[in-house]
Every structure is written in C-alpha cells, then in structure tokens.
Amino acid sequence: MTEAAVRRSLGARRPVGADRSAETVDRLDLLTEVLTPELTALTVLWLGGSRRASPQTRIAYADDLLLWAEWARRELGRERFALDLHRGEVTMWLSQQQDAGASESSIARRLSTLSSLYRYAASWGLPVLSPISDDDHRPKFRRGRRATSARVLHADDITALLAAATDVRDALVVGLLFTGALRVSELCAIDDADRHDEGRRTWLVVTRKGGESVRVPLETTVAELLDLYVAIRPPWAGTGPAPLIADANGHRLDRHDVTRLLRRLARTANIPRPEKVTPHSLRATAITDQKRRGLNAEDIQELSGHADVRTVMIYIDDDGRSERVTAITDDLGRVMRAVPRHLRRPT
Template sequence: MSELPASKGRQSLTLPGSDLFETVRQKLIDDLGLVQVGRRGKERIYRPRAELLAEVVTPETWVMVMDWLSSTRRGALTTKRTYVDDLRRIWASYAQELGHERLALGIFTPDHIRAWRIRAEAQGVARTTIARYLNTLSSLHAYSAEKIDLPRNPVTQDDRPKVDKGNTSTSTPVLEVDEVQRVAAQAKDPFDLLVVSLLYALAGRVSEMCAADVTDRIERGRRSYLDVTRKEHKERILPLPLTVAEMLDEHTAGRSEGPLLLDAEGRRLDRHDVARLLARLGRHAGVLPGRKLTPHVLRASRITHMLDDGVPLAEVQAFADHDNPATTVGYWKRRNTGQRNAAHVDAAEELFANVTPKFKTTPQGNA
C-alpha cells in the first residue's frame, strides 16, 4: 500500500509519530474499508478506500477529512464510506476538471457550485442525489472552517435542491409476501435460500450479514442467535429462525472461525456478491419489472409486513434499529398512502361500472 499522508500542524488528530497517532490513523483507515477496483480472472482486486482518497486530495485535506470523519456525529461506517466516495468520485473529479491537480479545501466558489448543480440537473441526476453530494461538501467545509481559515462555504441555500419528502416514487420498493415466497422459490441451492432468509427474517442490512463471523453465532439453550454490529457500532444479539440456523450449520460445517458467509471460492461474501445473487433471483421470480431486487428491498419488505400484521410502531422501530421513529413512521405512511390511493381509484372505477361492459371485447367462440 502506498504511504498515506501524515498529519501535521494544527490539523493533526494527535501528535505525528506517536503510537497514539498511528493507532488513531489506522483505526480510521480500517473503518473506511476496501473498494473493489477490478478483477483478475475470478479474483477480485481491492484497495483501501483511504488510499484511493489520498491519491486525489491534498495531504492537508486528507488529514482534515479523517478528523471530520472521526466525529461522533458521523458514527455509521456506511455514512463515512459514502462521504469518502462522494469526495473522491464527485468533488475530486470536479476539482481536476477546473484545473486543480487534487481536491483541496477552499478551492470551490459559489459560482463553481452553481455551475455544477445546473449541469447535474441537466444530466438528469436525481434531486436527492444532488442534495447528498452538496451536503457532503458543505459539512466538510463547515467543520474545517472551525479549525482553519477558509473562504465562506461555497454551498449556499440557493443551490440546495428542494426535496419532496412525500415523494414515494424514489422510495425503496416493497415486495408483497407472495413475491418474497416467489423469490425464495427461485433459489438454485441452499446458499441462495440462506441469504434471502437471513436478510428477510432479521430485516438485516447487507453490511451486517457480510461482516459477521462464525464466532458471532451464539447458542443459548435450544435457541441460536447471531451477534451483529449494526449502524453506529450498535451490538445486537438477534434470534435466528430454526430453519436459518440449520442452513447456517450446514454452510459453516467444519469451520470454527473466519467469515460466517463464504462465496463459491471460499472468500468472505461481500455486498456485490449479494447484489448479484438477489438480482438473479428477482429476475427469475419476475418481481420488480425494470428494477433490481436489492438487499434493502428485503429489509423494507420485512418492516412493512410487520406493520401490516399490526406490530406496534415502537416494536418495529426497535426490531429494525431505527434511531429516529420518523423513519419507521415513514414506512407506515407510505404503505397506508398506497392503500388509500388504491381505494380511491377503485371507487372512481365504480362510477363507470354500467358503461364499461359495453366496450369489452367478447371472446371468440362465446358469441
């Protein structure tokens, strides 16, 4: 791995060269994880996300980003990784387009951001995505401005897209119970079924399942549990359905350590593997025409089905590990809005009940 920038001056996380500094820096690098950058035959090639970032930002900016990500306000690993990917893919690329070799704090002006936003809109980038990219840059700038002298924040309210919070067209789709069953029926082997069952039963996030190790299995009496690390580093011990526990027993037979889930080559299963597996099953099951079945669809479906079954909102929130109850309520609102709208259009259809049969084609042979 290439040498990552060392911190210096007022921006240092701790004193450079100290054991504490190296421990802190390595922890942050490890948290950011790896990125698949290619393949060599069947072998996947990975590189540290922190290393990729270091190649496209100045050393001072790299240190400040690490400091920014170490804040407890950005505790979720997935959030940290998304921020870094936004910086290196979007803002570092834009900096190079403007003639800078690397991304540095303070190089963008409000005019730069205005031009970028207008072009993104012209290219059809979703408002929610534009808002996320801008939020990444704005948050980093605001944090850094409290530590070093910087020009004013280039991201102003005038360029933040208005996002319709009631827009359901971009919400994660939900499968009905029979559709989940159809997906499971397309499993070509026990492992396919294990992945679907595990994600759906626990309303799990793919990162949790892929990060789990064999040693995270816990046996208490007749019940089997899985110790998972959820967002914000929250540890949860979740009971496993009997059938899922049995499938895991078969999958991990003879192994006492290492990854819980392995791919066909014996490597730790990653989210890309799961995405491909689910996309295949969803396509064969004929669900979500024109869209891919994703791990989050299964999570959203499980949460919605619990609400359909009358499970109290507070209980669903606890099971799904939603920090904000508004997130759980959002699932309930979307479900109820869809059902109410369906009832309204069905009522309108009744108005034409006596006229519609007049134009229906009579099947041949029944005249």
C-alpha cells in the first residue's frame, strides 16, 4: 500500500487533547509531527501491511500510537517519539493507566499496538528491543462478559436514550448502533455512498473487522430518521468520500464524538452511571437482548459479525440470510417508537 493510500485509509481526527471545536487533521500528518522521521517512514510501511487490511485496525493503531507519543512528550519530555522506551518507562505508563481507571482491555490493546510495531521494526533488522514484558505488563484478564467488558443495558434503557434525543442525528446514531448491533468504528466509517435503497428497504454497506464488506438492513424508523437527517446534514468539509454522519462542522464523527453523545443522552435519561455508557454498550445490549429473546447462536453471529463467524457459519445454509437479519433488525426496532414525534416524518 502506498503512502497516499495509507493517508486515505487513516482519514482525519482532532489532535490529541484538542478542544472539540478544533479542526481535524490528517492522521498521517499528526503522526509525522510527533514521530521521528525514521519511525514515521517505518509506521507508513507497518500500517500499509497486509496484516492490517481493515481500515478500522489501521485507524486504531494510529490513534494508539498518537497516545503513546503524547504520553512520552508529557511524562518523559520527548518531543519526538521513537522506539527507545525502557521497561521501567512502560511500567510507569501502566501504573498511570491503572490509577486513571483505564480498562484492562484498553491497556492490553495499546500495549499490543506498541508491541506489534516493535516486532515489525525487528523484522526489518533494526536494533530494537521491545520493552513490554508478558510477566510485568500484560494485563491478566479473562475474556467474556466481565466487569471490564462493555456495560450491558436493557432495551428499556435504549428506549429512554431515544426519548431523550432532541435532534434527529442523536436518535439516528442510537438507532443505528442498537438495531444494527454496529461497532462504533463501523458506524463512523460508513460513507454516504454506502447507502442503498432497494424497494421499501434501505441497506448500508458496512466494513467489518478484517476488511469484509457486508450489507446491513435498516429498521424502518431508522431509515426514516436517516432520510430526515440527510436533508439537514451539514455540508461535507473534508476531502474524499463524504461520511454518512457528520458533526456540526461537517467533519466525520469519531468514536469519541459518539461516546460523548451517548453519555449526554444517558444523563438526560437519568440512566444510572451514565459515564459507563459506551457505543459498545448498545452493541452488547442488542446482542444480549436477542439472546434473551431466544435467538439462536448462529443468527446472533450473523447479526454481530464477530470474527469467529466462520467457525459457526459452516453449519448454516446461506440461503435466507438477508431475511433472517432483516427480521432481527425489525425486532430490535421496536424501541424506535420512543423517538419523539417532532423528529418523525409527518404522516
């Protein structure tokens, strides 16, 4: 992948720590500002590698690397980040992350990002030694629905979030995340051109982890909200494909924007511990809701698009997939009746 292709796939974001009103900047330009020239060149090759084929994976790696560089600047006084961290410095970072209440999964992901970059550098014969120790630094946590996983709400909580919405975009974001069981990275990456209307059904082409593109059906009220939102959506202020959903300044939403939006609605809806509501909470809630309502594991895999889907789906005939997922989406859409009447299309 060329540098230009890497730049396009990374997109833009606000600088780390910048105010919400700040203009977005190409991620590659942000990396160039905080990395040494040598590490910048290596990072372009690393992010452009075939093992990081998913745009969401590249963006997550780039954002994690920006956080590492900002931490090294702030705590270690290094204006340019290089692969020269010591084991003790990573231990200091880990202690600060834990003291700040960072989840074990977030800590593990950021360590994995840095470890992957060190391994890549070593594969090129560069004299680097990873400072990350499996014994000292890797969080020991079991995967699954634990306290460190996304908080699972109830369908009634989603109804309350929708009822608290004061504009179409907020209701649309909640509806898409819940009825589509979307990852926030998938939601933010959807372009305007990824929408397709076929008869009375609207579909979105969503890029899953690993780069696979799938069609996701929209529940009827969510599709109506999308029509209303598109009519008032701010003009696209960037370059390249226009996003499906933008912020007030016409920039592509990022996961931080979505998290703030949901927590604002959660506070308005008086949902306990609103600070624990995340975009993944809506995805986890949708999956849990359907499990409780008796949906079989195979169709839950279809809805969620988990990475292990190949292992499960070999037992399922692909015929009727669209009908099954459409039925799931429509069932989840029962909460959309809570969208305030003034946000709905006149009948």
